[in-house]
Amino acid sequence: MSIRQKIVALHASLPQGVRLVAVSKFHPAEAIKEAYDAGQRIFGESRVQELVVKHEALPKDIEWQMIGHLQTNKVRQIVPFIALVQSVDSVRLIECINREAERIGRVVDILLEIHVAQEDSKTGWRYDELETFLQGEGFKSLKNVRVRGIMGMATNTDDEAVIRADFERLAGHYNALKPRFDESFDTLSMGMSDDYNVAIECGSTMVRIGSSIFGERY
Ligand SMILES: *Cc1c(COP(=O)(O)O)cnc(C)c1O
Numbered sequence: 001m002s003i004r005q006k007i008v009a010l011h012a013s014l015p016q017g018v019r020l021v022a023v024s025k026f027h028p029a030e031a032i033k034e035a036y037d038a039g040q041r042i043f044g045e046s047r048v049q050e051l052v053v054k055h056e057a058l059p060k061d062i063e064w065q066m067i068g069h070l071q072t073n074k075v076r077q078i079v080p081f082i083a084l085v086q087s088v089d090s091v092r093l094i095e096c097i098n099r100e101a102e103r104i105g106r107v108v109d110i111l112l113e114i115h116v117a118q119e120d121s122k123t124g125w126r127y128d129e130l131e132t133f134l135q136g137e138g139f140k141s142l143k144n145v146r147v148r149g150i151m152g153m154a155t156n157t158d159d160e161a162v163i164r165a166d167f168e169r170l171a172g173h174y175n176a177l178k179p180r181f182d183e184s185f186d187t188l189s190m191g192m193s194d195d196y197n198v199a200i201e202c203g204s205t206m207v208r209i210g211s212s213i214f215g216e217r218y
Contacts, residue, residue: 003031006213007038014207018200021065021189023210025050026217035142035213036062044086044208046077048074055081059178067151067208069123072096079108086151086189086208088124091115091133094145101144108144111151111189116169118155118162127173134180149187149205150174154195174203 001009006164010020024032032043036059045051046068053066070078070087075195078085079100088094088110100107115124125133133139150173154166167190176187191199193212200207211217 003034004038007035007040010209010213017205019187019206021067021206021208022213023067023192023208024054024214025068025210027214029054031214032058032062041109042083044210048077050078050083054092061067075100080104081105082108084109084111084148087123088145089112089115089125094142095138098142098144106144107146109148110145111149111187112147113151114170114173116152116154116166116173118157118166124152134177135142137197138165146184149185149189150177151189153190153192154199160198163198164202167199167204168197171192171203 007022014020019042020040021042022035023044024035025044027044032054041061042063042065044065044067045054048070049104051064064081065084065086066078066082067086070085070093072092075096079097085097085108088097094110097108112130113124114127114130120212144190150170152170154163157163170190171188178185187206189206189208190204191207193209194206196204196207196209
C-alpha cells in the first residue's frame with residue numbers, strides 16, 4: 001500500500017474520538033506531503049531541528065506535535081508554532097515551556113508523559129512524583145501551558161498481557177487526573193504501530209503511528 005492508501009485506511013478504521021498522529025520522524029518532506037494530500041493534518045516529530053525545517057517547508061495548516069524527549073535549551077525554537085508538546089516529563093521542562101510561551105504571548109498545549117513501562121530507559125514522570133507536582137503552588141502559577149492530558153508508552157515486548165496492563169495503568173492515571181482539570185483535558189495519547197489496537201481497547205483517544213504508515217526508519 002502507498003502512504004496515501006495507508007492514511008485513508010487508518011482514517012476509515014480508527015473509531016470516532018481517536019485522533020491519528022502520523023509520526024514522520026526521519027522521513028522526508030515528500031512522504032509527509034503524500035500523507036497530507038490524503039487528508040492527514042497532524043504530524044509528530046521527535047527532534048527539534050527536523051521539526052523546524054519541516055515546519056518551514058510544508059503547508060502551514062499542519063498541526064505539528066513534539067513527541068520526543070525535549071531539551072530545555074531547544075524549547076524556544078518550537079514554542080511559536082507547536083500545536084502540542086506530548087513529551088513533557090519534568091518540572092524544569094514545563095516551567096521552561098511556560099516561560100517561553102509567556103514571552104511571546106501564547107498558551108501552549110501539552111501532555112504530561114507518564115512512565116509505566118517495565119524499562120528504565122523510557123522517559124516520563126513517575127505517577128507519584130507527578131501528583132506531588134500537580135498539587136503544589138508551582139504548578140498553579142503556570143498560566144501559559146494548558147494540560148490537555150497524558151501520554152505514555154507500553155513496555156517493548158510481544159507479550160500482549162504486559163502491554164495491556166501498561167495501557168490500563170495509563171488509563172487509570174488519566175481517569176484519576178481528569179476531574180482536577182477543566183474539559184480541555186481530553187487526550188489520552190497511547191498506542192503506536194505495533195500496539196495501537198490494544199491501546200484503543202484500553203481507552204486511547206490519540207494514537208501515534210509511524211512505521212505502519214511511512215515504513216521502517218533508517
Ligand atoms: C517513534 C515514536 C512513535 C511511532 O512509532 P512506530 O512504532 O513507528 O509507530 C510513537 N511514539 C513515540 C513517542 C515515538 O518516539
